[in-house]
Amino acid sequence: MSTQDSDALNQRHAARMQRKKEVVDAKIAAATDERGVIVITTGNGKGKSSSGFGMVIRAMGHGMQTGVVQFVKGAFATGEELFLRQFAEQCQFHVMGEGYTWETQDRTRDIEKAVAAWDVARTLLSDPAIGLVLLDELNIALKYRYLDVAQVVADLQARPPMQHVVITGRGAPQELIDVADTVTDMAVVKHAFQQGIKAQRGVEL
Amino acid sequence: MSTQDSDALNQRHAARMQRKKEVVDAKIAAATDERGVIVITTGNGKGKSSSGFGMVIRAMGHGMQTGVVQFVKGAFATGEELFLRQFAEQCQFHVMGEGYTWETQDRTRDIEKAVAAWDVARTLLSDPAIGLVLLDELNIALKYRYLDVAQVVADLQARPPMQHVVITGRGAPQELIDVADTVTDMAVVKHAFQQGIKAQRGVEL
Numbered sequence: 001m002s003t004q005d006s007d008a009l010n011q012r013h014a015a016r017m018q019r020k021k022e023v024v025d026a027k028i029a030a031a032t033d034e035r036g037v038i039v040i041t042t043g044n045g046k047g048k049s050s051s052g053f054g055m056v057i058r059a060m061g062h063g064m065q066t067g068v069v070q071f072v073k074g075a076f077a078t079g080e081e082l083f084l085r086q087f088a089e090q091c092q093f094h095v096m097g098e099g100y101t102w103e104t105q106d107r108t109r110d111i112e113k114a115v116a117a118w119d120v121a122r123t124l125l126s127d128p129a130i131g132l133v134l135l136d137e138l139n140i141a142l143k144y145r146y147l148d149v150a151q152v153v154a155d156l157q158a159r160p161p162m163q164h165v166v167i168t169g170r171g172a173p174q175e176l177i178d179v180a181d182t183v184t185d186m187a188v189v190k191h192a193f194q195q196g197i198k199a200q201r202g203v204e205l
Numbered sequence: 206m207s208t209q210d211s212d213a214l215n216q217r218h219a220a221r222m223q224r225k226k227e228v229v230d231a232k233i234a235a236a237t238d239e240r241g242v243i244v245i246t247t248g249n250g251k252g253k254s255s256s257g258f259g260m261v262i263r264a265m266g267h268g269m270q271t272g273v274v275q276f277v278k279g280a281f282a283t284g285e286e287l288f289l290r291q292f293a294e295q296c297q298f299h300v301m302g303e304g305y306t307w308e309t310q311d312r313t314r315d316i317e318k319a320v321a322a323w324d325v326a327r328t329l330l331s332d333p334a335i336g337l338v339l340l341d342e343l344n345i346a347l348k349y350r351y352l353d354v355a356q357v358v359a360d361l362q363a364r365p366p367m368q369h370v371v372i373t374g375r376g377a378p379q380e381l382i383d384v385a386d387t388v389t390d391m392a393v394v395k396h397a398f399q400q401g402i403k404a405q406r407g408v409e410l
Contacts, residue, residue: 009312017309018310021307021310030401033400033401039397039408046256047256047389049259050256051259054257078266079262079267083262102226102229104222105222105226107215177394182397183394184394186250186252186389187390192242192244193232193387195386197238198236202269
């Protein structure tokens, strides 16, 4: 590219970015509310729980207290559990479920576990000292109707006004989406698992 | 619900979950490869970077060494940076970019910064001691053609065989998707920002 062409390209870039900055700045200026938000990550793609854990460390980086309730426990401790257990004073970590529903195959017991998990969640949701609560795989418990969605919504809405809640799992029910502030649907474009690659530590576990 | 109805429901549940378990177990048995994977999180929805940081702490929980290169730096230190800087021995954290392209408005300088960031990334990608590398917002640098995608792909493919790489950012180029193992497209269902809520510490920052 000649110097002249390159200069022209750089100038067009600067002009385009200036217009973009005006649009972005106007949007930022319009967003003035500050309050606790409900974030939902749902869909079949990879990244729902890890996104929730990313927000937990974000909050911890700002000195906030956090709480985690895992509604579905895997066969062994995940990396995030091993890691966050080191921070008992800044992160209350509760692994409440026993496993995926197709592992337990016992609906009555699954319901008991989900109800017990929700009791722990409700304690976190009523504590204004906790800045962010992660309810990992809660959507699964709702999808199978192990918990009453109306009760879950009522408890979420009664939480301290500045508290953030992140809810993960496939199949988020519409009632929950309706009361959420930010909802992301994570779709699979491709997955290593489909290509015969085992779940990898640090990535899936 | 009568006890009889409830028993029947529980039995149907158990039978359905047993069939599901067979399907899941067969898939798990078929996935036997173990190697480093490339994970991409892209799309316009919230959760791309936080998902990457969730994988960083997953890996750290398993005792792995990690590296982070942020190709786009915000105006101030994010919670994840503040948090992970405490772990200098287990996480090399490099903030290389200066800001979004519409903030800098300077294409020549953006390119210099992107090239310098890729040099750091390449050092991490050639170190077999590092189990997981997060290249946060790399897709942005590729989208604006600040880096040569063919060179990026070549460097990724030359990395140690057990090293995982997570790449985030909107608009992942097809050349990168082609060589990735797991790709998630994160779509906005709704976003707090659209409802006038400021970016919140612990959630967006």
